Amino acid sequence: MRSKVSPSLTATPPEVNSSNHNTHPIHTTSFAIQLSWFGRLFSSLQSELMIDEHGIVFPDGFVPPNALKALAVKDSSKAEVKGKRHRLLWQHFDVPPVFEWRWLGATLIYRVDGVLHELHFIGYRDSRALAGQIKSQWAHYHQKRLLTLVSNVENTIQARYLRHSRLQAIQLRVAKEYPRWMPWAQSSPLSHTIRDAVAKLNVMHNWSETDIAELRECFIQNQLRLYRHYFDTVESNPMTEKQRRASVIDDDSNLLLAGAGTGKTSVMVARAGYLLTSEQARPEEILLLAYGKKAATEMDERIKDKLGIDNIKTSTFHSLGLTIISHVEGKQPSLSAWVNDQEAKTQWVQAKMERQLLNARYCQQLIKYVSEFYYQPKNTFEFTAQSEVDQYLRSADICTLKGERVSDVAHMHIANWLFLNGFEYHYQATYEFGALGKGKRVSSNYHHKSGADGANSVVGVIKADFYLPVTNVYIDYYAIDENGDTPIYKDKHHFEQMMQSKRELYRQRGSRCIELFYHQYAKGRLNHALKRGVVKMQLDSVPIDDEAVLNMMRQSGRLTKLAGLLSQFITVFKSTCQGKLTLEKILNRVAGNATKTDIQHIRLAFSLLRPIYQQYQKHLSQHGQIDFEDMVGKAIHYVEQNKFIAPWRYIMVDEFQDISEPRARLVRALRDSTWLNSAQPERAQLERAQLERAQPASLFCVGDDWQAIYRFSGADVSLTTGFSQYFGPSSQSILDQTFRFNDRIGNTATQFVSQNPEQINKEIRSLSKADKPSVSMLFSEVNTKSIDFLLHKALADIHIQMRGRGRARHTTQVSTVYILGRFWFQLPDKETLKKLNQQYSDLQIRSLSIHAAKGKEADYAILTGMTQGQHGFPASKISSPLLEALLPVEEEFPNAEERRLLYVALTRAKHKVYILADRNQPSSFVSELMEPTFDVEIVKCA
Structure with a gap:
């Protein structure tokens, strides 16, 4: 088994200097090698x-080749007989010269600069x-380089964790030194010190992934032993392994990844x-x-x-940005009000x-945007029930x-x-x-009445979607796709009957x-189809004056809402793109995912945003101000341009x-940004510090992808x-060991959040164990109950549990x-909360x-607002396509972030979580958690 270069197995070589290259010094007298008989006679x-x-x-x-003329020096040693001769120093030879025996004498083969x-x-x-x-003399001269490299590597892996950059630097140095000594040194009569160093060099050159892992683990274990007392006492309780x-x-x-x-x-x-x-x-x-601050x-x-x-230094990103900007510009920047x-x-x-x-032109673009793109529609065919459609229309506040x-x-x-x-x-x-005739029926959308003779007759009212009184023209919109299919919540047969009945009615009446x-x-062709129908019926249009339209928008507050949206666009554009994204780059980001309507929306919204954004930036520049987004953006520029060199080695x-x-x-x-601006090591320490000085700072990031909720x-x-x-x-x-919630909460929360395969797979173990389900789903059997x-x-149940805990512990x-909600308005107000605390x-x-x-x-958490819709949970609020294009790409897994948000809610409680379910508009999350596979207690409250 070959030896490993390891702090626990290998001693550090003796210190090496220029005056003591070897523990077994070589005789420094010169020796001569005669020419062959052919060389003496004919060369x-x-x-x-x-x-x-x-x-x-x-x-x-001897005449030096042109490549060596600058290196070869004239020699005037006492051993010389005839004039001055050329010398090459050992430092010039890449490897020891070797002899090759040929017919007319041996040939000295030597390599210089490759x-x-x-x-x-x-x-x-x-x-x-x-x-x-010759090999011994070359080795004697070059041993310092070898021994220093081996010593530095051993010292480095003992004193520091073997980072990837350190490993790369070591491997580059080893790879450069390795061919100078291998394989000839393994069979040459060199000193023990050199042979030992060569053996270590060979091991370093052949490090496998397993070897590297062992070196790192050796360092970790050594540090854990050395600083055991520190880790036992730095916090109120000893730290886990x-x-x-x-x-x-x-x-x-x-x-x-900290759960x-x-x-x-x-x-x-x-x-x-x-x-x-x-x-x-x-x-x-x-x-x-x-x-945050x-x-x-x-x-x-x-x-x-x-x-x-x-x-x-403990800082926020914005404060750090100010520090960098102030350092480069020599003064504190002024913040915009x-x-x-x-x-x-x-x-x-x-x-x-x-x-x-x-x-x-801008006026027309704005009117077009508000009338066609301000509200972000959902695909009608995505809904599964008419109640979902109604809820969506109400919550999205859609109006003409x-x-x-x-x-x-x-x-x-x-209508617009x-x-x-x-x-x-x-x-x-x-x-x-x-009456359309005895026995004839229209669709169930019609109001049916029974005649005096008991026969069915259709005498009543039907509603057209739009009626133009001046021209006596009706407009009907049918939710039918290109294949003639209807949304799943509509009965296709009845829908087709209704269409045929209306058409028959219009034909009979001549409407x-x-x-x-x-x-x-x-396909974004609805307005085109409407215009074509109007032209076909020879209806005259008299477009309303733009100013009249704008006045109506002002009165309804629509322009103020649009200004708020553009203000949000500016913030997101600067914070996510740092002003580098052009319209075409934005469109390229959404290519393949966006519809034709989305592309039109993005182009139009960007046209409205561009002049406002330019004036916004000009305003800040003229007043010498920056905003929050500039704090990070300018800092990035200064660091990347090397105008600011970070003094921190650990971030x-x-x-x-x-x-x-x-x-x-x-x-x-x-x-x-390396720390070369910090105190440089003494000259005598330069060689030993070479690997360290080139290192980037160490970055240590703590987070949990299961709790990513701020897209x-x-x-x-x-x-x-x-x-x-x-x-x-x-x-x-x-x-993976939590000190907060018990295992029953943890299992439920983990099972729920782990549905998304794009997240990092992990298992959270709970220190606390529970003997019964700790997530309760409460719903009322009476629909009228609020x-x-x-x-x-839920509060009464918590009160009972607390009394039991108090008696048990005397x-x-x-x-x-915590009463938790997806939105603030779903939570009790201050007065209600005060009464609850009193009760x-x-x-x-x-x-x-x-x-x-x-x-x-x-100790306990109660989740409310568990309904469907825009302000439900999961929320179905639809963002502007431009906003979506500026934000990070949304995950493919449905409701991925909303699912993580519920995970955050479930894991706030130590002992138990109560979910208040709304039977009238049940959340899809509620339905999922009620499935038998989840460890959730279903409680019917009468």
């Missing part, structure tokens, strides 16, 4: 070949006898302290990054409390938009330019086109008609009707799953799931309860949105 060479401790002296008459050269006609006997001496390992592992880029409640903050603190205690870093070389402050206080130091006043920013955007409306509520998104487009083209219309107009269809709307990022691409780009640039603000979960693709070779660790009824049922304690005095009840509850914990 231009006239003396012997001389070898000494400095190099080789060539025979008199080029082979030959000297012919050397005597057989002397060359055979002294070949080994995986927390300790995560603190020690120090690759160029490190990802720590909910697994103690990630403890690892952040412990790692910083370990770097200081092990003297791998000084406080000023460590940077801790948090997202509050989180950064809490981390700073935790560091001071646990480590007793106050000069580790809009940074903390979104309403003022929206008002400014609206003022600039109003000014742009003086331009006729005239403010009318509609029963189909396509109706809104028809008619209004803009000056057609007076009645929506859902009643069509009076008499004119324009028919429109879903497939026209789906630690909290809540990494919430990171956006620009922030990740800033972190990567800081990592790659709407630019967060990109793929930066976590694809960490190594973005940051290069990296190490990944997992904290969610408040279920809320009180204590009186107060438990914390349940042994509980501390708080209400939080799930996003706000992330990172927090309570």
Whole structure:
């Protein structure tokens, strides 16, 4: 078994210097190698070949090749007989010269700077006898380089974790040195020191993945032994094995996947302290990054409390950006007042938009955008029930330019086109008609009455979608695709009967009707089809004046809402793209996924945004101001342009799953900005420090892809799931033991969130065990009961459990309860919350949105708002295609982020979670959790 270069197996070689190259010194007297008889008689060479401790002296008459003329020096040693001869020093030879025996004498073959050269006609006997001496002399001269390399590698792997960049640097150095010694040195009579170093060099050159893993593990175990007491005492409780390992592992880029409640903050603190205690870093070389100011402050206080130091920099990304910008520009930048006043920013955007409306083209584009693209429709065929359609239309607040509520998104487009083209219309107009004939029926959409004789007659009303009173023309829209199919919630047979009956009615009455269809709307050709129908019936259109349309939009507040949307576009555009995305690049990003309607929407929205964005940037520039997005954007520019060299050798990022691409780009640039600007090592230490000085900073990111819930603000979960693709070779660790929730909550939450195969597979183990289900689904058997009824049922059950716990422990304690909702408006208001706390005095009840509850914990959690629709859970709110194009690419798995959001909600509770189910509009998540495969208790509340 070959030996391994390992801190536990291999001793460090003795110190080497220029005056002591070997523990067995070579005699430094020179010796000569005579020419062959042919060389003496027939060549231009006239003396012997001389070898000494400095190099080789060539025979008199030797003419150096052109490539060696600059290196060969004149020699005037005492051994010389005839004039000055040329010498090559040992330092010039890549490898030891060797002899090759030929017919007319031996040939000396030597390599200099990668080029082979030959000297012919050397005597057989002397060359055979002294070949080994040449190797020994070369080895004696070059041993310092070899021994220093081996020593430095051994010292490095003992003192530092073997990062990928360190490994690469070592392998490059070893690969360069290896062919200088192998294979000849293995069979040559060299000193023990050199032979030992060569053996180690050979091992290093042949390191396998297993060898590298063993070296790293050896370092980790050694550090865990050395700093056991530190890890036992740095926190109030001894750290777990995986927390300790995560603190020690120090690759160029490190990802720590820390599940909910697994103690990630403890690892952040412990790692910083370990770097200081092990003297791998000084406080000023460590940077801790948090997202919000509050989180950064809490981390700073935790560091001071646990480590007793106050000069580790803890910062938010925005604060870091200000630091970098101030350093480069020499002064603190001025922040725009809009940074903390979104309403003022929206008002400014609206003022600039109003000014742009003086331009006729911009005005027409805005009207087209509002009338055709402002509301983002869902595909009618995606719905499974009419109730879903109704809920969607209500929650999306879809209405026409005239403010009318509609029963189909396509109706809104028809109404807006008619209004803009000056057609007076009645929506859902009643069509009076008499009996169609005894026994004839229309569809069930008609109102049927029984005649006096008991026979069925169809005497009643039917509603056309639109009626144009001036021209007596009807317009009907049918939800039919190109194949003649209807949505699944409509009975196709009855729907076709209804269409035929209406057509027959119009024919009998001589009424004119324009028919429109879903497939026209789906392809973005609905307005074209409507216009074609109007022209066919020779109806005159008188387009309404643009100013009249704008006044109506102003009165309805539509322009203010649009200004708010453009303001949001500016923020997202700057925060996710840093202004580098052109329209065509944006369209390329969505190519293949976007529909023709989406492409039209993006082009139009970008046309509205571009002049406002340009004025926004000009305003900031003229006033010498920056906004939040500039804090990161300018910092990226300065670091990437080497105008700022990071002084930090260790960068630690909290809540990494919430990171956006620009922030990740800033972190990567800081990592790659080496610390060459810091104190340089002494000259005598340069060789030993060579590997270290070239190292990038170490990046340590803590996050959990299962808790990635901020895509709407630019967060990109793929930066976590694809960490190594973005940051290069990296190490990944997992904290899988939670100290928060019990195993029954953990199993349910894990099973639910793990449905998405794109997420990182992991198993969270709970320290606490429960003997019964700890997730309860509460629903009322009486439809008239409100969610408040279920809320009180849950609180009452918690109250009973608390009394039981108090009696068992002979204590009186107060438990914390979080009422969690997908949206704030679904939660109890302040007055209601006050009454609840008064009614349940042994509980501390708080209400939080799930996003706000992330990172927090309570004894119990109650989930409300579990309905379907735009403001349900999962939420079905539809974003603008432009906004979607600017945000990170959405995952293919349905409701991926909403699913993670529910996971966050479930894992806030220590003991039990109550889900309040709405039977009238049940959430799809509720239906899924009620399946037998989930460990969920179903509770019917009467």
